[in-house]
Amino acid sequence: MITTSYHDLLTMYGGEQLEAEQRVYIYVQQPKRYKTPEDIARKDADIARQIERMQRLIDDLRDYRVALAQRYAELETMPYTRVLTLKRDPSYKGRITYWVTITRRMSDGTETDELCEQFHGQDRAKAFARFAALQKQYPGIASVKDVARRSWE
Structure with a gap:
């Protein structure tokens, strides 16, 4: 998996912003509502993509925490x-x-x-x-x- 930096969290409208909000929407239904194997396969592929997206988001948030710790250290030592x-x-x-x-x-x-x-x-x-x-x-x-x-x- 390719790791991305926290800057992806701030990228909107084609550029990096000073602040951003990330929202995650996932639409699910009861499994018994799917009537054909094709519907199940399509939904399974969609959920796999969502899981991959969430993993990237988690990696970005971990990178963001590291950047916050670095900023904290800067502020504490800066004249x-x-x-x-x-x-x-x-x-x-x-x-x-x-x-x-x-x-x-x-x-x-x-x-x-x-x-x-x-x-x-x-x-x-x-x-x-x-x-x-x-x-x-x-x-x-x-x-x-x-x-x-x-x-x-």
Whole structure:
């Protein structure tokens, strides 16, 4: 049997996608419903093809698990920097929200939020105080303060 890689799981519409869903449908009937030897032989051949297809799918999923383990090892050993951000987020009807986030930025460009806190507009002072406290808690952290009014406000 030829082994295929997990990339077959992601191949749709003639190319590899970022995500995909695999569904398996098999139509079976009670064996006594088949009335001729030809019907039985045809169904048996169909089931044999389905079993082969399932084996390929199982092999692909095993390869996918190996790829997941490799990605896990990459993420655990990859160098990263933390970025502390205070962002002003204007919304409809003049409502303002402040976001204080600590983002882990990996060397390959992957970003994950380690901390994400929301403050409503009237709690602006609390957001700034939290930002300052986190700067003291993490000395040397890269900080971004994006609190200027937008041109369209």
